[in-house]
Amino acid sequence: xxxxxxxxxxxxxxxxxxxSLYISKEIGQSGLGYYFGSIQSVLRTFLVxxxxxxxxxxxxxxxxxxxxxxxxxxxxxxxxxxxSIIFSFIWLEFRIYISFLIQAGDRYVDYYNGHLDYLYxxxxxxxxxxxxxxxxxxxxxxxEMTSEKERAQKAIMLSQRSHLKMLRYQLNPHFLxxxxxxxxxxxxxxxxxxxxxxxELSDFLRSSLHYNDRLSIPISEELEITRKYLAIEKIRYEExxxxxxxxxxxxxxxxIPCFITQPLVENSIRHGLETNAMGIKILINAFINGDQLxxxxxxxxxxxxxxxxxxxxxxxxDRLENSYLSNFGFSLIEDKDFVxxxxxxxIKK
Amino acid sequence: MKRLTALxxxxxxxxxxxxxxxxxxxxxxxxxxEAIGVNSAVNCIKELNPDIIFLDxxxxxxxxxxxxxxxxYKGKIIFVTAYNEYxxxxxxxxxxxxxLKPLSKERLKSVINRVFSxxxxxxxxxxxxxxYDDRIMIEQKSNFHFIKVxxxxxxxxxxxxxxxxxxxxxxxxxxxxxxxxxKRLPEEHFARIHRNxxxxxxxxxxxxxxxxxAILFLRNIAEPVTVSKRHYKMLxxxxxxx
Numbered sequence: 001x002x003x004x005x006x007x008x009x010x011x012x013x014x015x016x017x018x019x020s021l022y023i024s025k026e027i028g029q030s031g032l033g034y035y036f037g038s039i040q041s042v043l044r045t046f047l048v049x050x051x052x053x054x055x056x057x058x059x060x061x062x063x064x065x066x067x068x069x070x071x072x073x074x075x076x077x078x079x080x081x082x083x084s085i086i087f088s089f090i091w092l093e094f095r096i097y098i099s100f101l102i103q104a105g106d107r108y109v110d111y112y113n114g115h116l117d118y119l120y121x122x123x124x125x126x127x128x129x130x131x132x133x134x135x136x137x138x139x140x141x142x143x144e145m146t147s148e149k150e151r152a153q154k155a156i157m158l159s160q161r162s163h164l165k166m167l168r169y170q171l172n173p174h175f176l177x178x179x180x181x182x183x184x185x186x187x188x189x190x191x192x193x194x195x196x197x198x199x200e201l202s203d204f205l206r207s208s209l210h211y212n213d214r215l216s217i218p219i220s221e222e223l224e225i226t227r228k229y230l231a232i233e234k235i236r237y238e239e240x241x242x243x244x245x246x247x248x249x250x251x252x253x254x255x256i257p258c259f260i261t262q263p264l265v266e267n268s269i270r271h272g273l274e275t276n277a278m279g280i281k282i283l284i285n286a287f288i289n290g291d292q293l294x295x296x297x298x299x300x301x302x303x304x305x306x307x308x309x310x311x312x313x314x315x316x317x318d319r320l321e322n323s324y325l326s327n328f329g330f331s332l333i334e335d336k337d338f339v340x341x342x343x344x345x346x347i348k349k
Numbered sequence: 350m351k352r353l354t355a356l357x358x359x360x361x362x363x364x365x366x367x368x369x370x371x372x373x374x375x376x377x378x379x380x381x382x383e384a385i386g387v388n389s390a391v392n393c394i395k396e397l398n399p400d401i402i403f404l405d406x407x408x409x410x411x412x413x414x415x416x417x418x419x420x421x422y423k424g425k426i427i428f429v430t431a432y433n434e435y436x437x438x439x440x441x442x443x444x445x446x447x448x449l450k451p452l453s454k455e456r457l458k459s460v461i462n463r464v465f466s467x468x469x470x471x472x473x474x475x476x477x478x479x480x481y482d483d484r485i486m487i488e489q490k491s492n493f494h495f496i497k498v499x500x501x502x503x504x505x506x507x508x509x510x511x512x513x514x515x516x517x518x519x520x521x522x523x524x525x526x527x528x529x530x531x532k533r534l535p536e537e538h539f540a541r542i543h544r545n546x547x548x549x550x551x552x553x554x555x556x557x558x559x560x561x562x563a564i565l566f567l568r569n570i571a572e573p574v575t576v577s578k579r580h581y582k583m584l585x586x587x588x589x590x591x
Contacts, residue, residue: 173431173432174407174431174432177431177432177449177450177451178361178364178431178450180450180451181363181364181367181431181450181451181452182361182363182364183451184367184451184452185363185364185366185367185370186363188370189363189366235363236361236363237361238362238363240409273409274409274410277360277385277386277409277410
């Protein structure tokens with residue numbers, strides 16, 4: 001909204017500057033007396049330039065329409081030329097009519113009566129709307145290029161910020177220190193499992209650091225990171241955590257923003273175990289439904305009565321919005337004994 | 350030396366195993382039970398009445414602090430936690446201690462040593478400010494209470510005692526001077542407004558000016574509190590015209 005407002009103001013600033021220059025030039029050529037010598041000429045001057053000004057206001061809407069609908073440069077120039085001649089014709093007739101009205105001894109009238117050099121007049125008059133329209137296109141294009149650049153910079157900034165946030169997630173100190181504490185216990189109790197946990201934990205941390213450099217990854221890799229995370233948590237929570245991951249073959253290569261499912265799983269474990277201390281089951285599904293890619297993370301349990309999108313879920317939502325604009329859905333629902341976080345992404349075939 | 354009994358409360362089996370194993374090194378500590386959550390902990394404490402409890406704050410069915418709302422316990426509490434090591438502070442530090450996960454033998458040793466030593470001077474935290482998102486432990490006749498600092502509304506002095514007004518309506522009487530409170534509470538949220546009162550700004554509902562001083566109405570507190578002349582100037586310059 002703000003941007004639009006600025007543009008409208010700019011339009012009028014350009015208008016005023018442009019017209020001031022043009023009028024100065026005209027006065028410089030023909031002298032002040034010609035325009036302001038008598039009451040009649042002042043009246044005519046105002047009417048002529050007023051008409052001119054009004055014309056460009058109409059021209060603006062025509063140009064705006066062309067700018068949006070026509071992509072070819074040659075077509076634009078052709079159209080602008082034709083329109084300029086039409087406007088010039090209208091303007092010329094308008095001026096002649098005014099001159100007749102005011103009877104100020106206009107040279108145009110003499111021309112018109114004398115040599116019928118109408119075509120010359122027409123072309124001369126077309127110059128003004130033509131230059132005006134070309135300037136409109138050039139300025140508008142230049143402005144849009146600049147704002148495009150600004151938008152690109154903003155996108156980079158957003159993704160960098162989400163990277164920082166992601167890093168904070170993955171290096172969740174609770175997860176890290178609790179895992180290390182489990183390893184400490186396993187070293188003597190079950191050395192094989194301690195070894196396994198050290199490698200799984202290292203892999204998980206490495207992939208989270210590595211994938212921070214990338215905006216999106218194939219679903220297969222995303223699910224592998226999530227599986228590692230679950231394997232570590234499984235060692236910690238033992239029989240209290242059961243999980244299954246199921247992805248149909250056709251989705252494996254589809255690219256999605258990385259670290260979308262792992263925070264959902266983290267959320268599931270935290271809230272699931274809170275509502276059901278005895279243990280939870282987590283099911284992850286990825287499949288295609290019509291022209292939508294669906295990713296679901298479901299856990300046994302119930303939604304808390306006054307639940308809301310926490311920081312973690314909001315972050316996922318923001319990143320999805322950044323990647324897919326409005327072509328996605330993200331919801332948290334309760335279905336039978338499960339709480340399901342569902343991401344749906346429109347995919348074009 | 351008298352042998353002390355201990356109870357381990359943690360919802361992760363591996364975390365209980367490592368703590369039990371490390372405690373075997375200390376012959377004067379006897380682990381007499383394990384609990385996995387708030388409810389089982391309440392039962393164990395009732396039944397076993399341990400001298401020490403090792404407590405993880407985050408439990409399967411709730412929060413470690415909840416235990417003390419359900420049962421009277423006046424032994425020693427040692428928090429065993431992964432990260433928020435300062436989630437709770439107390440004036441009387443000898444009732445409380447902390448261990449961090451992953452568990453370190455060295456730190457466990459010094460914690461156990463402190464349990465048996467009478468001299469707490471070295472480990473005094475009197476000078477430590479509490480943070481707004483902390484809890485503070487207060488001791489009552491038969492029990493400990495863990496109060497969120499953000500729930501403190503108003504502290505009123507009464508000779509050498511202070512009364513704590515907590516959001517939700519509870520009041521606690523403590524043998525603690527108002528100056529002690531002033532030293533420990535974070536200044537961004539609390540201010541001394543009178544010789545005998547400290548308030549939490551976040552609970553001010555409105556103020557009424559009377560001459561060159563004022564009275565403040567606090568949320569859920571029936572009686573308005575008076576700001577003394579001396580403190581009014583400070584209050585005005587620091588908080589009202591930010």
